[in-house]
Amino acid sequence: MQLSNEMKPTKKTLFLRKCKIYQFYRFIRLNSKILRVSQFPPKHEK
Amino acid sequence: MAKVVVIGAGFSGQTAALYLKKKLGAKHNVTMISPWPRFTYIPSLVWVGIDRMKPEKVMFELAPVLQKKGINFIQAWARSIHPDDQYVTIETKDGEIQKVDYDYVINATGPHLNFEGTEGLGPDEGNSHSICNIHHAKLARDAYLEQVKRMEKGEKVKILVGTGHGQATCQGAALEYITNIHNDLVKRGLRDRAKIMWISNEPQLGDLGVGGVCASKHGYIMKSEQFMKSLFAEQNIYYQVQTAVKKVEKGKVYWENYDGEFGETEFDFAMLIPQFKGTKIKYIDKDGQDITDRLTNPAGFLKVDGNYGKPWEELKASDWPRTYQSPYYKNMFAAGIAFAPPGSVSKPHTTKNGTVITATLPRTGMASGIIGKVAALNIVDMIEGREPSHKESMAEMPGACIASIGKSIWNGSAASIIMYPVVPDYERYPDYGRDLKASGLEIGLAGAWIKRTLHTMFIYKMKGNPGWSFIPE
Numbered sequence: 001m002q003l004s005n006e007m008k009p010t011k012k013t014l015f016l017r018k019c020k021i022y023q024f025y026r027f028i029r030l031n032s033k034i035l036r037v038s039q040f041p042p043k044h045e046k
Numbered sequence: 047m048a049k050v051v052v053i054g055a056g057f058s059g060q061t062a063a064l065y066l067k068k069k070l071g072a073k074h075n076v077t078m079i080s081p082w083p084r085f086t087y088i089p090s091l092v093w094v095g096i097d098r099m100k101p102e103k104v105m106f107e108l109a110p111v112l113q114k115k116g117i118n119f120i121q122a123w124a125r126s127i128h129p130d131d132q133y134v135t136i137e138t139k140d141g142e143i144q145k146v147d148y149d150y151v152i153n154a155t156g157p158h159l160n161f162e163g164t165e166g167l168g169p170d171e172g173n174s175h176s177i178c179n180i181h182h183a184k185l186a187r188d189a190y191l192e193q194v195k196r197m198e199k200g201e202k203v204k205i206l207v208g209t210g211h212g213q214a215t216c217q218g219a220a221l222e223y224i225t226n227i228h229n230d231l232v233k234r235g236l237r238d239r240a241k242i243m244w245i246s247n248e249p250q251l252g253d254l255g256v257g258g259v260c261a262s263k264h265g266y267i268m269k270s271e272q273f274m275k276s277l278f279a280e281q282n283i284y285y286q287v288q289t290a291v292k293k294v295e296k297g298k299v300y301w302e303n304y305d306g307e308f309g310e311t312e313f314d315f316a317m318l319i320p321q322f323k324g325t326k327i328k329y330i331d332k333d334g335q336d337i338t339d340r341l342t343n344p345a346g347f348l349k350v351d352g353n354y355g356k357p358w359e360e361l362k363a364s365d366w367p368r369t370y371q372s373p374y375y376k377n378m379f380a381a382g383i384a385f386a387p388p389g390s391v392s393k394p395h396t397t398k399n400g401t402v403i404t405a406t407l408p409r410t411g412m413a414s415g416i417i418g419k420v421a422a423l424n425i426v427d428m429i430e431g432r433e434p435s436h437k438e439s440m441a442e443m444p445g446a447c448i449a450s451i452g453k454s455i456w457n458g459s460a461a462s463i464i465m466y467p468v469v470p471d472y473e474r475y476p477d478y479g480r481d482l483k484a485s486g487l488e489i490g491l492a493g494a495w496i497k498r499t500l501h502t503m504f505i506y507k508m509k510g511n512p513g514w515s516f517i518p519e
Contacts, residue, residue, distance in 0.1 A: 001243055001284040001311070007276035017459060017490040026492035030462055034496075037444040037466050037484045038412075038518050 048074045048429045051134055051148040053124045053327070055080035055108055056088070057411060058382030058418030059154035060508050061519060063117050065422035068515060074429060077118040077146060079136055083108060084180075085508055089411060090501050091183040092222040095317070096190055096230045098453045101180055104501075106509060115510050120146065124325075127151060129341075129375040130332035150425045153348050154381040154418060157322035160211070166294035167210045167320055173294040174210060174316040177223055186317055190227070193315045197231070197239040203314040206299065208245035210318030212290030215406040217246055217254045220319050221274075221461075222449045228281040229452035229459070237282075244278065244285040245301065245311065245318075248405045249393050251275055251287055255405040256445070257391040259465045260478045261487040267478070270463065273487045277451075277461065286311075288395070290403045291318060306398040322383060322406070324348065341374055347386035348372065350379070354388050361389045363441030363471035369434045370421045377428070379421040382414035387440075391469055407440070413468060415519030416443055441469040444484070448497045451489065460493025462486060 009017075016022050050070070052063045055078055066076045084105040093099035112119040122136035122144070133145045159178050161168030169175050175186035193203045207224040209217060224244055231237040244251075252258055252270030259270040278285055288304040299318075300310050324346025329338045342348055350372055353365035365388045372378040380386070387407050394404040409417070416438055424434035445468040452458035464486040470479025507517040 001286050003282070003284050004275040004279040006279055007272060008279050009276065018457060020491070023491040023495070026488070026490055027495050030464075030486070030488065030492055030496060031499075033484075033486060034444075034446045034464060035518065037464065038446070041442065041444055041466060042481045042484055 048149045049147055050074065050076050050150045050152070050425055051146055052076065052078045052152045052154055053080075053134065054154035054156055054382070054384065055082065055085055056154065056156045056382060057414035058384075058421075059152070060085055061415045061418035062152050062154055062381055062422040063112070064115065064510050064514065065419050066425065067115050067117050069423070069426040070429065072116060075118065076116075077120060078108070078112060079120045079122055079124050079134065079146065080108065081121065081123045083121055085111075086180050087501060087505055087508070088178075091177045091180065092219065092226050092450055093453050094180065094183040095177040095186040095223055096226050097187050098226070098230065101184055105180060106505065111509050124155065124327055126328040126330050127153070127378070128330050129378055132377070150377045150379070150428065152379045152381055152418075152421050152425070153327070153384045155325040155327065155384050157383045158325045158346065160321040160323040163321045163323075164211050164291055164294065167291070167318060171294070173296055174299075174318045176320060177219060177317060178216075178319065189315055194234065194236065196314070197236040200239070202239050202241070204241045204243065204312055206243045206245060206311060206313035206316040206318070208318060209247045209405075210291045210294065211321035212247050212401055212403040213406055214247055214319050214321050215255050215408050216319050216322070216410060217248055217405060218408060218447050218449055220246070220317065221254070223317055224283060225277070225281060225449065225451040225461075226453070228283065242281070242283045243311065243313070244283055245289055245291065245299070246287050246405070247290055247403050248287045249395065251278070251285055253287075253392050253405055254447070254463070255390075255392055255408050256465065256468060257393070257470060257479070259463055259485060259487060260480065260482060261485040262482045263487065267482065268487055270487060273461075277489065288403060290401050292401070294318070302397060302399065302401050304395055304397060304403060306401075324384065341372065343386040345386070348378075348380035348384055349386045352386065352388040354386070356388065358389050358394050363439070363467070363469060363473060366439040366441045366469055368437035368439040369424050370417055371424060371434055379425065381418040381421040383409050385409070385417065407469070409440070412446055412519060413440060413443060419519055439469070441467050441471050443468050448493050448500060450494065450497045452494060453498070455495060455498050457491070458494035459489060459491055460497045462488045462493040462496065
């Protein structure tokens with residue numbers, strides 16, 4: 001069993017993850033991303 | 047009047063039945079067969095398993111919903127499918143054997159939880175737990191709460207979560223469970239009394255059975271391996287990957303790793319996902335011969351229009367099924383977990399002792415719903431005299447895994463993992479197999495809101511409430 005010590009989040013990241021205003025913005029962005037990818041998936045490219 | 051039978055009432059079965067009835071109306075007959083009287087929203091069982099959600103919140107009775115929609119519901123086990131004579135043999139809860147005729151059939155039975163594939167695995171043996179169905183989730187919850195009581199008395203406990211077989215899938219569900227346990231113990235002020243450990247068959251952390259996910263982040267390409275290492279570092283979770291659990295005893299798992307080394311890990315509470323196999327439905331031809339082996343792959347999943355038999359290195363995106371129609375019987379389809387994938391996405395591995403350690407592709411949730419819809423619409427095409435025109439390969443399908451890290455909509459969190467396509471296509475995307483613009487890896491409260499929204503929206507959709515078809519799968 002290993003215990004990683006890599007890339008622990010900084011205080012700023014932890015704050016942003018809980019910040020309601022920023023997270024509301026991320027909620028809109030993530031939802032639109034999920035909807036965009038599911039409804040209008042990237043077109044086939046050669 | 048065409049008779050369509052849907053076997054199974056999970057995500058794919060329920061989606062298929064709703065679309066069939068919506069498109070076919072009263073002119074044709076749609077019947078659903080399921081041994082369970084209720085629909086269960088499986089993704090929320092992680093919360094039931096730690097007593098953060100009541101079991102009744104993740105279920106609803108199928109009969110009134112289906113009756114309102116004009117779909118016949120038979121509560122019974124499907125025992126055999128007779129594709130030449132076009133009927134399904136069912137066994138009711140009274141043990142009565144009946145025949146149900148069909149013109150078209152969808153096998154959407156979900157998995158057989160193959161606990162017997164690992165000695166001592168599963169709640170029936172009493173050595174480990176599972177959150178794969180509501181009964182198991184309730185047992186896991188009770189066992190987990192016993193450990194919580196021990197910790198409240200000041201005892202230290204070891205909690206082990208992950209996969210219980212070398213070829214298990216659904217690492218995402220186990221990941222949600224382990225991070226929810228961490229979060230629950232933090233809230234209870236008991237986190238320092240638990241050693242939480244992750245054990246899995248993934249080739250590397252964050253593989254999740256999809257070969258890992260890459261996403262563009264802060265100007266770099268981040269792999270889900272780094273993402274998961276960061277999460278486990280933050281939550282102080284020990285991990286061991288490339289491992290097949292071989293045997294579970296009370297308080298101890300015996301495992302074998304990639305190098306063929308054997309070892310053991312002690313635990314006080316273990317939740318280990320079993321291998322998924324096809325449900326034990328027999329396929330019988332007109333002469334009474336069992337043709338299950340011809341129609342299904344070795345794991346018992348129904349073969350559809352995929353390209354089977356290729357070695358992993360040669361598998362391409364174009365080999366993945368698109369219509370989910372059986373090549374042997376054109377009126378037979380498979381949806382959700384029940385269809386046979388042409389291979390794994392994660393790199394397969396066999397140890398020097400011959401043990402296969404390969405994380406298999408999850409086909410649950412979003413993929414299940416999409417495939418259920420595709421199978422239903424293809425049957426509608428055939429009933430209306432057309433060739434199946436609806437195609438959605440998993441190599442063209444988006445995937446979104448919102449892995450809860452805490453249920454609360456005030457201070458909860460979730461890891462949002464978005465990918466396109468689910469099965470990497472190295473011809474279209476030579477570098478990473480996926481479109482990095484469409485992929486995402488992120489942790490935060492927004493994910494907890496999405497997870498909670500999905501719970502409400504999908505239960506609304508699965509009940510066939512007004513506007514259900516506008517909610518994407």
